[in-house]
Amino acid sequence: MSQINHQPVDILVSTHQPEQVTLRGYVIGFGGSIVMTITAYLFARYGMLNKPVMVALLAFLALAQFTLQLVYFLHLGREFSPRLKLLVTVFMMIIVFILVGGSIWIMNNLDGRMMGTKVMIKYMNSQDGL
Amino acid sequence: MGLISIFANFWLGKLNLQALPPNAIQWFGAILMLSVPIGLALLLTVKKKWKWLYKEWLTTQDPKKIGVMYILVALAMLLRGGADVMFMKTQQSISVGHNMGILSASHFQQIVSAHGTIMIFFVAMGLMFGLINLIVPLQIGARDVAFPFLNATSFWLFFAGMILVNASLVLGDFAATGWLAYPPLSELRYSPTVGVDYWIWSLEIAGAGSLLAAINFLVTIFKMRVKGMNFMKMPMFVWSVLGSLMLVAFAFPILTVTLGLLALDRDLGTHFFTAGGGGNMMMYVNLIWAWGHPEVYILVLPGFGVFSEVVSTFARKRLFGYTSMVWAIGAIVLLSFLVWLHHFFTMGAGSDVNAFFGIMTMIIAIPTGVKIFNWLFTMYRGKIRLESPILWFIGFVVIFTIGGMAGVLLAVPPIDFQLHNSLFLVAHFHMMIVGGVLFADFAAITYWFPKIFGFKLNEKLGRFTFWCWLIGFLTSFIPLYILGFMGATRRLNHYSASLGWQQLFIVSAIGAAIIGLGVGAQILQFVVSIIQRKNNLDTTGDPWDGRSLEWSTPSPVPFYTFARLPHVTERDAFWVAKRQKVEDKRPYEDIAIPKNSPLSMVIALGAFLLGFGIVWHIWWLAVSGLLTIIATIIIRSMDEETEYVLKASDVERLDKQYRMQTKTRETKLAVEV
Ligand code: HEM
Ligand SMILES: [Cu+2]
Numbered sequence: 001m002s003q004i005n006h007q008p009v010d011i012l013v014s015t016h017q018p019e020q021v022t023l024r025g026y027v028i029g030f031g032g033s034i035v036m037t038i039t040a041y042l043f044a045r046y047g048m049l050n051k052p053v054m055v056a057l058l059a060f061l062a063l064a065q066f067t068l069q070l071v072y073f074l075h076l077g078r079e080f081s082p083r084l085k086l087l088v089t090v091f092m093m094i095i096v097f098i099l100v101g102g103s104i105w106i107m108n109n110l111d112g113r114m115m116g117t118k119v120m121i122k123y124m125n126s127q128d129g130l
Numbered sequence: 131m132g133l134i135s136i137f138a139n140f141w142l143g144k145l146n147l148q149a150l151p152p153n154a155i156q157w158f159g160a161i162l163m164l165s166v167p168i169g170l171a172l173l174l175t176v177k178k179k180w181k182w183l184y185k186e187w188l189t190t191q192d193p194k195k196i197g198v199m200y201i202l203v204a205l206a207m208l209l210r211g212g213a214d215v216m217f218m219k220t221q222q223s224i225s226v227g228h229n230m231g232i233l234s235a236s237h238f239q240q241i242v243s244a245h246g247t248i249m250i251f252f253v254a255m256g257l258m259f260g261l262i263n264l265i266v267p268l269q270i271g272a273r274d275v276a277f278p279f280l281n282a283t284s285f286w287l288f289f290a291g292m293i294l295v296n297a298s299l300v301l302g303d304f305a306a307t308g309w310l311a312y313p314p315l316s317e318l319r320y321s322p323t324v325g326v327d328y329w330i331w332s333l334e335i336a337g338a339g340s341l342l343a344a345i346n347f348l349v350t351i352f353k354m355r356v357k358g359m360n361f362m363k364m365p366m367f368v369w370s371v372l373g374s375l376m377l378v379a380f381a382f383p384i385l386t387v388t389l390g391l392l393a394l395d396r397d398l399g400t401h402f403f404t405a406g407g408g409g410n411m412m413m414y415v416n417l418i419w420a421w422g423h424p425e426v427y428i429l430v431l432p433g434f435g436v437f438s439e440v441v442s443t444f445a446r447k448r449l450f451g452y453t454s455m456v457w458a459i460g461a462i463v464l465l466s467f468l469v470w471l472h473h474f475f476t477m478g479a480g481s482d483v484n485a486f487f488g489i490m491t492m493i494i495a496i497p498t499g500v501k502i503f504n505w506l507f508t509m510y511r512g513k514i515r516l517e518s519p520i521l522w523f524i525g526f527v528v529i530f531t532i533g534g535m536a537g538v539l540l541a542v543p544p545i546d547f548q549l550h551n552s553l554f555l556v557a558h559f560h561m562m563i564v565g566g567v568l569f570a571d572f573a574a575i576t577y578w579f580p581k582i583f584g585f586k587l588n589e590k591l592g593r594f595t596f597w598c599w600l601i602g603f604l605t606s607f608i609p610l611y612i613l614g615f616m617g618a619t620r621r622l623n624h625y626s627a628s629l630g631w632q633q634l635f636i637v638s639a640i641g642a643a644i645i646g647l648g649v650g651a652q653i654l655q656f657v658v659s660i661i662q663r664k665n666n667l668d669t670t671g672d673p674w675d676g677r678s679l680e681w682s683t684p685s686p687v688p689f690y691t692f693a694r695l696p697h698v699t700e701r702d703a704f705w706v707a708k709r710q711k712v713e714d715k716r717p718y719e720d721i722a723i724p725k726n727s728p729l730s731m732v733i734a735l736g737a738f739l740l741g742f743g744i745v746w747h748i749w750w751l752a753v754s755g756l757l758t759i760i761a762t763i764i765i766r767s768m769d770e771e772t773e774y775v776l777k778a779s780d781v782e783r784l785d786k787q788y789r790m791q792t793k794t795r796e797t798k799l800a801v802e803v
Contacts, residue, residue, distance in 0.1 A: 084352065091376075092380070094464070095380050095467055098467050098468060099384070099420055099467065102420075102468075102470075102471075103413075103416055103417075103420070105483065106416055106471060106479060106483055107410070107412065107413060107416065109479045109480050109482070109483045110412055110477065110478055110479055112480075113478055113479070113480060114478070
């Protein structure tokens with residue numbers, strides 16, 4: 001964007017100092033995200049944890065990465081125009097909540113209405129084998 | 131022998147002679163498809179226009195030109211999607227009893243899937259982004275978008291995705307899985323050919339383009355509005371686009387991830403969506419519709435915006451209920467993330483889940499209804515000019531209301547169990563999409579054409595086109611409602627004569643032919659209008675007595691857009707300004723304009739090679755594609771001089787010249803008449 005032809009006149013744009021964007025921040029964000037993703041993969045693939053612990057761990061890693069990206073990529077908390085960003089952030093939280101919560105609700109509901117794996121294998125074998 | 135095959139395998143992956151079309155009818159499609167680029171290339175060479183094309187169009191960063199290119203590609207794809215319809219309709223009319231029709235079952239399914247995919251991603255999305263590029267900057271009084279280079283890149287990614295879809299006509303096949311490719315059918319085990327991969331990668335590439343474009347225009351709308359235009363003074367089209375792009379920004383990442391997981395399943399043997407290995411195909415259906423439902427509002431909201439502009443201009447009244455319109459858009463944006471399960475009521479969720487999503491679906495009809503009533507109240511007691519844009523609007527109200535009522539029916543889970551997967555559903559969503567999106571885009575093209583090209587489209591042919599579309603469309607789709615009630619499922623390539631469906635299918639095919647006539651008239655309309663453009667010149671810049679800022683510029687809009695930035699104090703800024711008639715005495719100022727760059731195209735080329743390489747497992751090609759993208763981005767970031775400055779004195783000179791030209795054109799015209 002050039003200095004000459006942009007004309008921000010939003011009432012929401014305040015006169016705060018523009019945010020500081022540093023290379024270091026991006027490197028931390030990028031490196032951190034990769035480390036967390038690989039950790040999650042390694043645990044899912046080779047980790048010998050029992051199910052609830054595993055679920056909790058993966059959920060924690062996901063949330064941590066989410067926060068990391070918000071802070072280092074979207075610069076949450078160092079806003080240029082606080083009200084606008086707050087609005088967008090709240091909206092994003094609502095959508096994430098709806099999608100994640102809704103998916104868990106739906107998939108769980110479907111799961112509850114199906115036979116378990118063991119029962120299903122028994123049933124299929126009783127038909128004409130798998 | 132072994133060595134040769136290893137060699138070929140490395141260089142060509144899965145590609146071999148068997149990838150060429152297997153029979154006459156598919157050769158026909160391939161040759162038809164190839165003849166377009168070859169013909170164009172020949173034409174350009176003969177007319178020595180390559181340099182002009184490269185300089186004026188291919189490398190441009192001007193949203194006005196990018197918008198035109200989006201729309202041209204989308205209209206070409208409309209012809210491709212329409213050709214698919216002709217095959218489908220012929221097959222369904224004759225493939226009864228012993229007659230197996232003209233298409234094999236697999237080929238028929240490929241055509242249906244290609245039609246759906248192309249119409250949604252390359253026609254509806256393309257028209258939408260084209261209009262956004264053309265009109266949004268003008269309406270908010272901005273000379274450009276926030277990130278011009280990114281904008282051109284978005285377009286070229288869209289273009290690369292389009293090429294990839296069409297490449298499947300010549301090399302290999304397309305997905306025979308329907309336009310959303312549910313697993314397990316779309317998994318490697320049941321779809322071992324490259325069809326699904328073509329589908330995945332063309333959508334990944336085009337989808338990335340859409341996401342980038344959405345972010346770009348969100349920033350543009352948030353940050354680049356002209357002085358005085360606060361949110362509640364924005365034209366309704368801009369509001370609608372804002373709502374739509376919010377949805378793109380939040381929904382398209384879901385699509386990218388879902389397709390990515392399916393690609394991992396197919397290429398790396400993971401088990402996200404296979405029953406074996408602990409995956410779950412129902413998760414795919416859940417995710418794809420978490421994107422898919424917002425997608426329908428992504429398409430239709432800008433359509434609503436177009437109608438808001440058209441109705442208030444042609445009724446010569448300010449838009450009724452502006453504030454309620456804004457709230458309706460807000461409500462639609464939020465609610466469209468709360469209804470996705472209505473696409474899979476029958477998957478087996480309990481009545482609690484189904485009831486919740488059924489009720490939410492009925493609720494979302496309310497803000498949509500609010501908008502319809504607002505338009506009708508805007509027209510009430512207005513001095514309506516019945517020109518073709520408003521005809522498209524009236525057609526929209528008829529079709530959209532019929533389709534919408536069918537939609538509310540489908541929102542009731544027990545009814546959906548009966549009608550799911552039937553032609554009733556197909557009729558419902560075409561009424562929404564064709565009525566709400568296509569009709570709006572046609573109205574928009576007629577309405578804004580003089581702004582971009584400087585002359586109006588031929589009105590007689592425009593009306594004829596409209597009537598063909600309306601009559602043809604109703605003839606084609608009302609029978610599908612009836613067939614759906616009789617139990618005809620969607621994607622049906624053959625049925626038994628005893629069912630007695632053939633007459634209705636034939637009526638439907640006749641309807642499609644009438645639409646085809648309409649499309650022919652549309653093409654003729656463009657040709658005739660261009661030839662007779664002298665009779666339809668828009669010398670004023672304001673041919674329809676418009677209300678928003680785009681009409682304050684001369685037509686066609688000069689490359690610097692606004693010589694002086696407009697001054698906004700109220701809603702319908704230009705309408706107000708026209709009545710005050712104050713002369714603009716402000717000084718001119720320097721304008722920065724982005725330089726042309728071919729690098730957007732290079733990035734898209736990289737994306738195409740990446741996609742094509744993965745589709746055919748030609749790994750060296752895929753890696754080179756990826757490296758091309760990364761290298762180009764780095765090269766571009768190093769470039770410090772991406773714009774040039776148009777001096778204030780030059781702006782002044784050009785502006786005056788422009789005004790003079792308009793005047794002389796005007797007088798010349800008066801003499802000719
Ligand atoms: C303009 C006239 C059009 C006609 C006559 C038409 C006709 C058809 C027909 C006959 C089918 C197949 C129905 C079946 O047997 O399952 C179909 C499917 C479909 N159409 Fe259209 N169509 C038109 C325009 C559009 C447009 C503009 C869009 C979207 C923007 C669209 C999106 C779709 C989709 C998504 C499918 C479903 C494909 C699938 O089942 O996977 N169509 N259309
Ligand atoms: Cu839906």
